[in-house]
Amino acid sequence: MxxxxxxxxxxxxxxxxxxxxxxxxxxxxxxxxxxxxxxxxxxxxxxxxxxxxxxxxxxxxxxxxxxxxxxxxxxxxxxxxxxxxxxxxxxxxxxHSSEGTFLTVRHSEQSYDVVIERGALAHIADYINLERKVLVVSDDGVPTDYWKRVLEQSGQGFSLVFPAGEKSKDMQMLNVIISQMVRRGFTRSDAVVAVGGGVVGDLAGFAAATYMRGIDFYNIPTTLLAQVDASIGGKTAVNFDGIKNVVGSFYQPAKVIIDTNTLRTLDRRLFREGLVEALKMAATFSRPLFDKIRDSEHIEDEIDTIVAEALRLKKRIVEEDPYEQKLRRVLNFGHTVGHAIETASEGEYCHGECVGMGMLFFCSSTVRSEIQAVLEKYGLPTRTDISADALMSFVGHDKKRSGDSVNVVYVNEIGKFELKSMQMASIKELICARQNCSE
Ligand SMILES: NC(=O)c1ccc[n+]([C@@H]2O[C@H](COP(=O)([O-])OP(=O)(O)OC[C@H]3O[C@@H](n4cnc5c(N)ncnc54)[C@H](O)[C@@H]3O)[C@@H](O)[C@H]2O)c1
Known part of the structure; x- marks a missing residue:
C-alpha cells in the first residue's frame, strides 16, 4: 500500500x-x-x-x-x-527615470498597470486602446489641452466636461454621464477615460463601474492628491444628500497613466495639499521617502520619484487590503482630528492642510517635531485656534467611533504606525495638550 x-x-x-x-x-x-x-x-x-x-x-x-x-x-x-x-x-x-516608471497593482478581479511618465499624454494611445468609443470625462478647471490630447488620439472619442468642484460629484452628474453613454450607444467593450483630479476620477470611475455592470475605466489623474492617492485602490463614489462618498463601489481601473507635467499648471496650494498625502504615506511607512520630501531642494523636479514611491507604498497597502478591512485604515492617519478641523473651520483650510495638522496630534513628540518641520518648510499650516471643545464635538461624530472610543492611527517612529482604539477622554487630553487649553 x-x-x-x-x-x-x-x-x-x-x-x-x-x-x-x-x-x-x-x-x-x-x-x-x-x-x-x-x-x-x-x-x-x-x-x-x-x-x-x-x-x-x-x-x-x-x-x-x-x-x-x-x-x-x-x-x-x-x-x-x-x-x-x-x-x-x-x-x-x-x-532611466526621465522615461517613466511602471507598477502593477495586483488584484484578484483585475490587476492593472500604473505608468508614471512625463509627457505621457502626448502619446496616450500607446497606453490605452482608443480604437473604440471612448468617453473622456473632465471638469472645467482642468486645462482643456489635457483632455483634448486624449480626444485627438481617439478614433471615436466624445468629451464630457462638468463644472469643477466637489458639488459636481453627485447623482445628477452621474446621470448626465450615463445618459451620454446611452445616447452614444456605448457597449461593454467601450471605455471611459477620466482626466482630472479626485472628483473627476471618483465620478467617472463610478459611472464606468455601473454602466452595463462595468466597462473599461482609465484614469489620468492631474492633481497631486489624485496621483499619489486617489488613482489607485479602486474606490469610486459620488456624494448623496450632502453625505460624502456614500454611494459608490470598489472598481479597479484598467490602467492609470500619470503625466507629472500636468502638475505644472496646478495651483500651488493644491500641490502642497497633495504633498501632505505623500508625507502621510511616508510618515507611516517609509523613512527614506520622508527624508526625500524633507530634504528636497526643488520638489517639482523630484516629484516623479516622490509620486512613484508613494504609489509603491499605497500599492502594497491596497494589495494586502483591497476592500478596506483593516490595513488600509492606515491611510486615515491625521484624519481623526483633521476632519474635525475641516468641519469646524468651515472651509478656511483645505482637506490636505487639515490632514497635515491632524497628523500632529497622534504621534510621539519626536515625530511631531519632524512632521511639523516639513509642514513649515512647505508653507503648510501647523496650528489652528479652534477650541478643544469644538474639535471634540466633531471627533465625537467620527465614523470610526465605536462606543466611547475611536480607532486612530498613531505614529511613534517615522515609517512605523500602530492602529489603536483610544478613549474619547485620552483624545481630549491630546487635543488639549496641543491646543494649550486647561483641562
Ligand atoms: N478614490 C479615492 O481613493 C480617493 C482618495 C482621496 C480623495 N478622493 C476624492 O478626491 C476628491 C478631491 O480630489 P482633488 O483634491 O484632486 O480635487 P479636485 O478633483 O476637485 O481638483 C481640484 C481642482 O484642481 C483643478 N485641476 C485638476 N487638475 C489640474 C491641473 N493639472 N492644473 C490645474 N488645475 C487642475 C480641478 O479642475 C479642480 O478645480 C474628493 O472628492 C475626495 O473624496 C478619492
Whole structure:
C-alpha cells in the first residue's frame, strides 16, 4: 500500500521538479518580454493575448473536468509573470527615470498597470486602446489641452466636461454621464477615460463601474492628491444628500497613466495639499521617502520619484487590503482630528492642510517635531485656534467611533504606525495638550 503511495509521490516530485524548471524558464522569457516592451514603450498587460493563451492551452487537455482548474492555474502563472515583468521593468526604469516608471497593482478581479511618465499624454494611445468609443470625462478647471490630447488620439472619442468642484460629484452628474453613454450607444467593450483630479476620477470611475455592470475605466489623474492617492485602490463614489462618498463601489481601473507635467499648471496650494498625502504615506511607512520630501531642494523636479514611491507604498497597502478591512485604515492617519478641523473651520483650510495638522496630534513628540518641520518648510499650516471643545464635538461624530472610543492611527517612529482604539477622554487630553487649553 505504502509502496503505491510512495510511487505516486515520487511521480509528483518529478513533475514538481520539471515544473520548477519550466517556471524559471518562463520567468526568464518574461524578463526578455519586459525588456522589449520597455524599449518599445508597450504596456505590460495585453488582455487580448491573455485570452488567446487561455483558449489555446485549454485545448491541450483531454480531461474536461480539470479545464476550469487549468484556466485558474494559467491565469495565475500569467499574473505572476506580469508581476515579474513589472518588477523587471521597474528596475530598468529606475535607471532611466526621465522615461517613466511602471507598477502593477495586483488584484484578484483585475490587476492593472500604473505608468508614471512625463509627457505621457502626448502619446496616450500607446497606453490605452482608443480604437473604440471612448468617453473622456473632465471638469472645467482642468486645462482643456489635457483632455483634448486624449480626444485627438481617439478614433471615436466624445468629451464630457462638468463644472469643477466637489458639488459636481453627485447623482445628477452621474446621470448626465450615463445618459451620454446611452445616447452614444456605448457597449461593454467601450471605455471611459477620466482626466482630472479626485472628483473627476471618483465620478467617472463610478459611472464606468455601473454602466452595463462595468466597462473599461482609465484614469489620468492631474492633481497631486489624485496621483499619489486617489488613482489607485479602486474606490469610486459620488456624494448623496450632502453625505460624502456614500454611494459608490470598489472598481479597479484598467490602467492609470500619470503625466507629472500636468502638475505644472496646478495651483500651488493644491500641490502642497497633495504633498501632505505623500508625507502621510511616508510618515507611516517609509523613512527614506520622508527624508526625500524633507530634504528636497526643488520638489517639482523630484516629484516623479516622490509620486512613484508613494504609489509603491499605497500599492502594497491596497494589495494586502483591497476592500478596506483593516490595513488600509492606515491611510486615515491625521484624519481623526483633521476632519474635525475641516468641519469646524468651515472651509478656511483645505482637506490636505487639515490632514497635515491632524497628523500632529497622534504621534510621539519626536515625530511631531519632524512632521511639523516639513509642514513649515512647505508653507503648510501647523496650528489652528479652534477650541478643544469644538474639535471634540466633531471627533465625537467620527465614523470610526465605536462606543466611547475611536480607532486612530498613531505614529511613534517615522515609517512605523500602530492602529489603536483610544478613549474619547485620552483624545481630549491630546487635543488639549496641543491646543494649550486647561483641562
Ligand atoms: N478614490 C479615492 O481613493 C480617493 C482618495 C482621496 C480623495 N478622493 C476624492 O478626491 C476628491 C478631491 O480630489 P482633488 O483634491 O484632486 O480635487 P479636485 O478633483 O476637485 O481638483 C481640484 C481642482 O484642481 C483643478 N485641476 C485638476 N487638475 C489640474 C491641473 N493639472 N492644473 C490645474 N488645475 C487642475 C480641478 O479642475 C479642480 O478645480 C474628493 O472628492 C475626495 O473624496 C478619492
Amino acid at each position: 505504502m509502496d503505491e503511495l510512495d510511487g505516486i509521490r515520487q511521480q509528483l516530485n518529478d513533475i514538481d521538479r520539471e515544473m520548477a524548471r519550466l517556471f524559471e524558464r518562463r520567468m526568464q522569457l518574461g524578463a526578455r518580454v519586459a525588456d522589449y516592451k520597455y524599449r518599445h514603450k508597450l504596456p505590460i498587460l495585453d488582455t487580448c493575448r491573455q485570452f488567446e493563451v487561455l483558449q489555446r492551452n485549454s485545448q491541450f487537455l483531454a480531461d474536461e473536468s480539470i479545464k476550469d482548474y487549468y484556466a485558474d492555474f494559467q491565469q495565475k502563472v500569467m499574473e505572476l509573470t506580469r508581476g515579474y515583468e513589472a518588477d523587471f521593468m521597474l528596475k530598468t526604469t529606475e535607471d
